[in-house]
Structure formats: structure tokens, C-alpha cells
Amino acid sequence: MSLLDEIREQPQSAARFLDRQLGQIASISAAIVERDPSYVLIAARGSSDHAAIYGQYVLGIRNRLPVALAAPSTFSLFAAPPRLDGALVVGISQSGRSPDIVAVLDEAARQGRPTLAITNEPDSPLAVAAQHVIPLEAGPELAVAATKTYSAELLAIAALSAAMVAAAGTAGTSGIDDDAAQLHAVPDAIAGALSLESAARDAAKRAATARAAVVLGRGYEYGTAREWALKVQELANVFAHSWSGADFEHGPLALVEPGLPVWAIVSEDAAGDALAPLLARVRQDLGADVLAISRRPDLGAIEVLRPPAALAPWLQPIASIIPAQLFAAHVASAKGLDTEQPRTISKVTLTR
């Protein structure tokens, strides 16, 4: 199993997840809705933190739940942890072994709050610490860079959001049916996105000489921008920096100079409507070399990797990340780097 094998395996792992876990997620969601949390606290690091950012938008917009991304060190390094009244506390970790993430769930349990672990290792310390567990069903992930566990984390969060909508009775029956149909369309949409590999490889060749790059996204796709940047950092040693389009305008826009690679995920919703004009400006007025992952028809002369299947905007990030993963792997290959074992980092990082 190589990194590219794990990337290509994602339609199967998504289908397996839906097949095995939806029933269990319905029960977990009913128990959570019963507790009526006023907000969600998510603890995660690395790629899992980008899944948490996706959760911030999905749970915020669809379930109207504010999401706080925990500063784990306030639980693990300092004496008095925050009080968690009203919180649903979620830990997301591929390995389930990072002590600082486990510490957040331990404290939540101590305070009697509902807790949920989303992890690929259902026997891990994180899973043991949590009241509820959603296993990712992704199979062993051997490459150091997370790929199939990232899309599985997004799918777990999406399924949780759909089940909580159903359990809360906040959607009409057609809304619930529509959510279920949309979820079941994900494996094929991932398979469709995998067909972009040769286009992603061509774009990657151009990027192989870049020392730095900007990655932009907004709304549901902001987490995708963060994850795209991380893949390129860890696999291809490119200084990719991601921003939400709005934060980018508050200062970092000054970095753009002619020829700078600017990569973006531009969604077919209000967030994409806000990002598209910024991209046009960055390309036309500032001369950046812009590449987009998008299904929008209005991006003009911008080079686009276009996922063939349409998903609802809240699910699209699960397909959007696929060409970004392929792109990062091929930038690394074009530079002759080892994609299985990037230098200096390890698969399980035991931060405190």
C-alpha cells in the first residue's frame, strides 16, 4: 500500500463507512440530541483539526450549533481546565493516541458532559475515554500523510449532522430523505474526483519549482484549503499557507506578486460567490498563477480541476479534497521526494 493506493481507495472506504455505521450514528445522535447541547467543543490536531473546521461550518449552518475548536493545552498543560456546561465534547484523531486530545475528553467525562470520539482506532485511548465512538472504517493507513482517514472524518461529521437533524426533527421528511440520498452519493463522487489524476499531475509539474504558495477557501471549503496546504507542506516541502478568503484580504494579500501560485477551492454557494471575485483580482490585477478546484462555470480564464459529480455544498468538500491530495502527491513525486515517509515527521505524534 502506497500513499497513492490509499488515496485511490477512498470510494471503497466511504462506501464501507456508510454501510456499517449509519445505524449506530442514528443512535448516538438521538442520545446527543436528548442532552440538548448548546454548543460543541472539538479537540483535534493536524488533518483532524481541518476536519474539525469542516465540522464548524456543517454543524453551525445545518444544525445551528456553534463550534469551539479546543485549545488542547488549556486542558493538558494548565491547572484549571475550562468549565464545559452545555457542551458536547468531540475528539477527532486518526490514531486516537495524542495525549492532549485524550485529556480534553477525560475532563469532559469528569464534568459529566456527553463525549464522542471520531477515530480510525476504536480500541484507542481516545475511544476508551469517550461515551460514544464513531469508527472511521478506513482500514490501516500506512503512509504518514493522512488521506483516506481525512475524507472519512469529514464523512463521519456529515453523517452525524444528518442524523442530528433527523433526531431533532428540525427538517421535514423530505429534508431527511434528501440528506440520506446525498450521503449515499458520496462514494461515486469521490470516484469521479479520482478521474482528475492526470490533470492534477500536469498542474503539479508546474508547481514543483514553487517555494511558496497561497491556498484559499471559504465556508464549507475553508477546511479543504487548510488540508490542501498541509498535504503540500508535509509531502512536497512547499511553504503553502492557507487562509479564508476574508482573512486573506486583511493583510496577507500583500504577499501576492506576479507568478505566485494561488490555489483555491471555490464552492457553488454564497461562500464561493464571495471568493470568486477575489481570485479574479489576484489573477488579473496581481498576476498570480491561479489554480482552482471548483464546479463553478464563472471562473473565466482560471485553470480549473473540475470534479465531475455534483454534491450538495455541505458534502462537496469530501470530493474536493481528492484532487488536492493527488496534486500534493504528484508535486512530491515531481520533486523526487519520498511520499511514504516524509522527513522528520511520524505517523503518531504524542503532543501534550
Added chain:
Amino acid sequence: MSLLDEIREQPQSAARFLDRQLGQIASISAAIVERDPSYVLIAARGSSDHAAIYGQYVLGIRNRLPVALAAPSTFSLFAAPPRLDGALVVGISQSGRSPDIVAVLDEAARQGRPTLAITNEPDSPLAVAAQHVIPLEAGPELAVAATKTYSAELLAIAALSAAMVAAAGTAGTSGIDDDAAQLHAVPDAIAGALSLESAARDAAKRAATARAAVVLGRGYEYGTAREWALKVQELANVFAHSWSGADFEHGPLALVEPGLPVWAIVSEDAAGDALAPLLARVRQDLGADVLAISRRPDLGAIEVLRPPAALAPWLQPIASIIPAQLFAAHVASAKGLDTEQPRTISKVTLTR
């Protein structure tokens, strides 16, 4: 007034803030504590978002209040905003004019939640939307890059934390007196940090040839790392990327190669204890060119900008950012860039 003038003015603006605002903040805090919020939602962008990150640690550790950093677009771009039961909602903005930040406070008011604006413009839309206002008292800030309003935002949050501790009666009298004494030590500590200008200028000369850099911090100083990176991005067009030390180990560590500039703020607390060994590794094993802002005695051969006055760790970030601001301004000068009006960005950014 130039950028450097505004940086040098910070002891006076801090003293003016403490002189004029502490009484008012005591009243606001009493009103907030009366509402007994279970968590805090902060909306902010750019430098103000880094002040919000400081708030996440200060309010989390000292007041045991979880802090959620709002995704403003979930309020401004999508139909159904999150429900805010239990939240204290805070907007932080120098200008008080960004529509997406105002939208969060408008929605909180609609839901009957307590709201607070921290802004340099007490007549701005943000201040008008809020129930309570803390004016920064920083005077007009003319340079595009925020400096004195950033330290003023930190001081406002610190004063709020101290007043909420006092109002909640969660500290003994000595704790409250100690907090007040510590706050009043801030202006002199800032003045002391300004004495590092020539050392910061020397370090900046070396950095003038860098295209990319890593900036690290943890705990109270994580926001400082974010702000240091932003100053260098917008003033000096260096691809500076900040991470918490823990997130950095989950992947981006792969970016480090011999000679890469790695800048860090290393605090005298548990967060600094965790960061110091990572810095030593990055320097000795990976050959990075490490520069630290720190008062720690245990950083070995690492080059250090050492603020002369000790503050408690929760207040130290207000002094730590000073040499970082000076450093960024001098990198820009060494590169012959215009520090008053960096290219392509503007002082007030009206994102939606």
C-alpha cells in the same frame, strides 16, 4: 506619525487605557458575570483574530470559560445563524466597521445574548450594535499594519479577565490585588521591550533575504506567533507561517531545512516548557536559523531577544509582541519596502 512612531507610542496608550477604562470594565464585568455565560464566542479578523486567540487562552485558563472563535460567514453568508444560548458574544475590531463582524453581534442581540465590542472607534457600527463597549484609547492608527491597537486589544482582554475574576469572587483578595498590580506593570514592560529595537534591527537584516519563515508559539503566546507572522507577511512580504508548537509537529515540521528561519516566542510556563525542546531539536538536528523572544534562561545557543521586565505569563504577550513588531518593520526597511502603505491592502477591510 509613522509605523515606528505608532509602535513606540504603546507605553503611553497602554497607560491611558488603564487610567481611563478600568472602572468602566469593572461595571461591564459585573453585568456579564450576572448573566453567567457558559462560553464566549468571539468574532474578529486579521490582527484582531490574534487578540481573540489570546483571549481563548486567558479566558480559558484564568476564567475557565471555553472560547469559540466565530466563523463569521456562518452568520453573514448563510440563512440560519447558529443558536447562541449560553454565549457571551464579543466582537473585536480596530475600525469597528467590518460587516461580517457586526453581523455576529447583531444576531446575538436579536437572540437576547450579552454582547461586548472591543474597538478603537467607540462610535462605529460594531460599538452601536453592542450592549457593552470597551474603547481601546489608542488614538488614531494611521499605518495600515495594526500595532498599537493590537497591544491595546490584548490589554483590554486582560483587564476584562481580571475584572471578571474579581466580579465572580473566584480569587482571594490577594489574587485580585495581584492582578491589578500586574496590569499596572504593563506600560513599563512595553517601554522596556522597546529597548530591544537595535537588537531587533540587527536580527531583521539577516532575515531580509528570507522568502519563507516559520513562527512558533504555544499557550498564551500562540496568538503572538500568529501576529508576528502576519506583520512580516504584510509589511515585509515574507512567507511567514505560524503554528502552535504541537500542531507543527503534526506534519509541517517536514518543511524545516538547514538555514530556514524559525522564530519563536517561548514563555516561562508549561507551554514554554513544551516548546523549548522542539526549538532545540529544530536548531541542532535540522539546522534551522532560530531566533526567540523569551525571558527563559534555558535556551542554550539560541539567539534571544529578551524583554527586560518580567510580567506574569498571562500578561507577557503584551510585551512579547513589541520586539516582533520592531523586527517586522525593520525587515521591511531593510528590503526597501513602504511600511506605511503595504501594497494591495487597505486599513479597513469590508469583508462579508
